[in-house]
Amino acid sequence: MNWKLSLTLGAFVLAAVPIFSRDQYLLSVLILCLMYGTLASSWDLLEGYLGQVNFGYAGFFGVGAYASALLAMRAGVSPWLCILFGGAFTALIGLGVGFPCLRLSAGYVAIVTLAFGEIARLIITRWVDLTRGVMALWGIPPFPDILIGGFRVDMSGVDRTPYYYVILVIMLVSLVFMRKLVDSRTGLLFLAIREDKDLAEGLGVDTVRHKLLGFGISSFIAGLVGGFFAHYTNTLAPELLGIAITVQIAAMAVVGGRASLFGPLLGAFLLVSSEEVLRSVFEYRLIIYGLLIIFFLTFFPEGLAGIGRYLRAAFEPSVTGTAIPPVSFKTDLKVRFLNESLIFKFAKRFVGTSHKKRMGSR
């Protein structure tokens, strides 16, 4: 089953939910799932495909939320435009944060992003005149009603169904976009940078441009979702930018499976809904999130996305039967397979591209 089919199926199922039940509680949980799923996927774009750990991700999310909310409140701009502005503003910030990370190794990148998240949280906490600090920013306008074919959709938030569809569209668009991106040549170059930055650079990959691209896209999505969140809940507090939210997002991505984009979405659905069902167990939710991260990284590094591959490998052994060995769960074989297919894809992609042009872009 390829990703297009599964995504279409999933989209139809999700889109059909409000037809069967308009239970507001169910919808609010699903909205959270979709929000966290989008965030976890775009965190995964940066971490899984580009190898850049972003430990300040909640900061980006929060900056987008505050930017969108403040623009709507202070300038009276329509929230529909505001969330796009929130995304664009956060993308700019993301480029700014990505810039010092260009020359740095993964550990420093983790620290710089962590520092950014903290700085953003401190600034929002202290800039009371603008953000009301710890008193929380409230009274953020909801989305204005929209007219679809003469039918007025009530966006006041009394019924959450329209908001559910908005975040569903945001999720679908960003996921399809990211999927297309990682399947494109750019995505291969992302992987090449993750695998070996120096080698990729030696082959003529413009690492600066691609890293910044990754940071920009990932932060744009974070800001967009942040903007949605601001106009959905109508209240924002600085805790939103704290490390706890980042850890939750990272846990969803790890549980779902890194470098899979759809896995993190799955992870978000699983974790958010189990948090709702097992409220008493999740009293110590952050401990559970932390332990899940460690457990999955240690014993199940491919996450939920890996289960499918494992099952498939178990039921259809050796599909190709040719020179490329089947994906086995022995790590060494898997590594070889990945490397070979990567080099193979690389070679294929690079045939016919002008070397002069590639070198010139450096």
Add this chain to the structure above:
Amino acid sequence: MLFDVSLFLQYVLYGLIIGGMYGLMGAGLSLIWGVMDICNFAHGSLYMLGAYFAYLAFTTFSLDPILSILMAAAIAFFVGILIEKLTLLPLRRKSREWLTAAYISTLGLSIVFENGALAVWGGHRQGVDYYYVGILDFQGFRISYDRIVILAVSIIMMAAFWLIMERTRIGRAIRSVAQDKEAAMLVGVEVDRTYAITVGLGSALAAVAGGLLMPVFLAYPTVGQDPIRKAFAVVVLGGLGNVQGAFLAGLILGVAGALVTGYIGAGYEGIFSFAVLIALLLFRPTGIFGQAK
């Protein structure tokens, strides 16, 4: 306003005391990072555990302050070994790109420790006001005995740590692994054991810092968050893997931070240290004391 020399000296002295703590934290972090390439995000939790252990040893067993700090360090040493054996070692064995995984794992670990402490000890601040009661008054220049002890112990600890690294067998093993893992393996150094002791030592240093500063910052679940952020700045300032550099950088950052707090205002000092960190990474990623490895 006249420049008040005595006030300035107070700030500097306070900065040196806090800086000693930053130095200990940074040295531990830098050691682990230099040897294993891991940026240990759980380092702040070891500071927190050190503060709690020292507090519990000091109050429930009424041990001597210095003994309780040493006990906290000893426990933290074993906690560090457990961290390496239970979380880092399996990752290293299993995963192809284990470094990124290790960052995420240690971040998860720090969350587990913090919220574990919250569940076990509660969220309120615990601690004692003084280890040693009394204030030394030297011609209007007042300093409590505790502060003197803090500064003295952190310097002694650094010296002891330096001796371990330079003069003992295990110190040589650690340095050899840091230089070249494969070569060290070839001459018979047990790399996994060395890694475990490295994490243990680093954790012990963090716990000493936590225990020492318990009368100043007390013990509560998130007490380690500020020290670890400072430790990041210290590691970058001192140069990655440069333990002595880290200690010096800690003192510098401590004094600079105290002056910023004193003359500009509290609350800006956190932003200041992050600004220093990012500026350094932009312009001089190898730190101020020359080349990193």
